[in-house]
Amino acid sequence: MMRVSLLNEGLEIPIEGEVAYFNYYWLRDNCPSSWDDITQERIFDILDEPDDLQIRQVEADELALNIIWHDGHRSRFELTWLVRWYKERSHEDLAIRHRTPWYCDHYKRMARFDFNDLLENPASVADWTEKLLDEGVALVQKMPSSNEELVQLCELIGVVRPSFSGYAFDVFSKKNPENLAYTSRALELHTDLPPEELAPGIQFLHCRTNDAEGGDSLFVDAVSVANTLKETYPEYFKILTSYKVPFRYTTKHHDVRAKQRIIEIDEDNGEVSGINFSQHLSDIFDLPQRVLDMFYPAFRKFGQMMQDPRFLMRFRLNGGECIVFDNHRIVHGRSSFKDGSGDRFLRGCYVGRGDLRSTYRVLRAKYPKERFLKL
Numbered sequence: 001m002m003r004v005s006l007l008n009e010g011l012e013i014p015i016e017g018e019v020a021y022f023n024y025y026w027l028r029d030n031c032p033s034s035w036d037d038i039t040q041e042r043i044f045d046i047l048d049e050p051d052d053l054q055i056r057q058v059e060a061d062e063l064a065l066n067i068i069w070h071d072g073h074r075s076r077f078e079l080t081w082l083v084r085w086y087k088e089r090s091h092e093d094l095a096i097r098h099r100t101p102w103y104c105d106h107y108k109r110m111a112r113f114d115f116n117d118l119l120e121n122p123a124s125v126a127d128w129t130e131k132l133l134d135e136g137v138a139l140v141q142k143m144p145s146s147n148e149e150l151v152q153l154c155e156l157i158g159v160v161r162p163s164f165s166g167y168a169f170d171v172f173s174k175k176n177p178e179n180l181a182y183t184s185r186a187l188e189l190h191t192d193l194p195p196e197e198l199a200p201g202i203q204f205l206h207c208r209t210n211d212a213e214g215g216d217s218l219f220v221d222a223v224s225v226a227n228t229l230k231e232t233y234p235e236y237f238k239i240l241t242s243y244k245v246p247f248r249y250t251t252k253h254h255d256v257r258a259k260q261r262i263i264e265i266d267e268d269n270g271e272v273s274g275i276n277f278s279q280h281l282s283d284i285f286d287l288p289q290r291v292l293d294m295f296y297p298a299f300r301k302f303g304q305m306m307q308d309p310r311f312l313m314r315f316r317l318n319g320g321e322c323i324v325f326d327n328h329r330i331v332h333g334r335s336s337f338k339d340g341s342g343d344r345f346l347r348g349c350y351v352g353r354g355d356l357r358s359t360y361r362v363l364r365a366k367y368p369k370e371r372f373l374k375l
């Protein structure tokens with residue numbers, strides 16, 4: 001028998017040579033009987049418990065902590081389960097992974113997948129989603145030239161999430177463009193739509209035709225750039241991860257606004273997770289003028305570093321290819337192309353980053369990587 005001490009709001013139990021403390025409400029809320037066997041959703045309501053939740057009886061051995069609550073309800077907690085929450089305080093999460101930064105030479109080693117293989121093999125989708133989590137970008141090849149098949153590809157990861165312009169967007173020259181993307185002009189490096197409160201997560205850019213002269217794709221891994229900024233200009237990094245600045249998109253029918261941090265930090269592991277960067281959609285920065293004295297040097301240095309050739313991956317996106325990338329992490333743009341030199345048509349869609357992580361968790365648990373060793 002192990003000695004368990006009952007305190008006012010929780011209990012203490014010796015675990016692996018230490019004294020672990022657990023709150024009574026937390027224990028009652030997470031009694032194994034709180035979960036529905038089929039849906040795995042919580043079916044217990046902690047709000048119905050009294051304000052002074054009490055334990056009538058408690059005992060513990062090497063295997064489990066057994067509690068009888070004030071109303072006679074019995075809970076049994078495996079000690080291995082309690083140890084995990086005491087030590088790690090969370091569920092294991094396959095989707096918390098270290099990002100692999102990449103540089104200008106990434107194109108030749110960028111992960112490539114075939115559309116048909118992805119449709120037929122969920123294990124390949126597991127590998128694809130892993131590359132998207134780790135590197136933020138992957139190329140899907142042999143894509144049929146249709147809107148439906150782009151949606152089919154998106155739905156391997158999640159549901160298509162509309163932006164304020166709808167479920168999909170087409171990029172080609174237009175006569176009366178409402179947006180710079182619909183001209184033949186160069187597009188500066190940007191992430192899409194930071195004026196949206198939840199800026200789009202995973203972007204699918206399906207190239208249907210690219211016969212125009214020019215129009216190269218320009219991609220940069222913002223994680224690489226932000227990590228380099230952190231090493232070389234730590235005070236600038238701090239400013240860009242601290243202050244939020246406004247972005248805005250206006251048309252006759254829209255006035256979309258949101259404030260975002262230029263550099264975003266992953267709360268799970270402290271890594272840089274992405275950025276918000278779009279000069280054409282930046283609103284007037286409304287920070288105090290004295291703060292702007294610090295903000296502009298940081299903002300300009302970061303933007304200039306992104307254009308540095310050592311970070312810039314330049315390549316041509318061909319018809320039948322769909323480049324899929326994390327819209328927060330990968331900054332993208334294009335060089336100008338010559339009007340009338342040939343057709344250039346891309347169609348894009350978005351899926352949430354949460355959908356990517358969810359699909360990865362499910363598929364990687366089902367198709368572990370060790371399968372390669374068995375072949």
Ligand SMILES: [Fe+2]
Nearest residue numbers: 190191192332
């Ligand atoms: Fe874009």
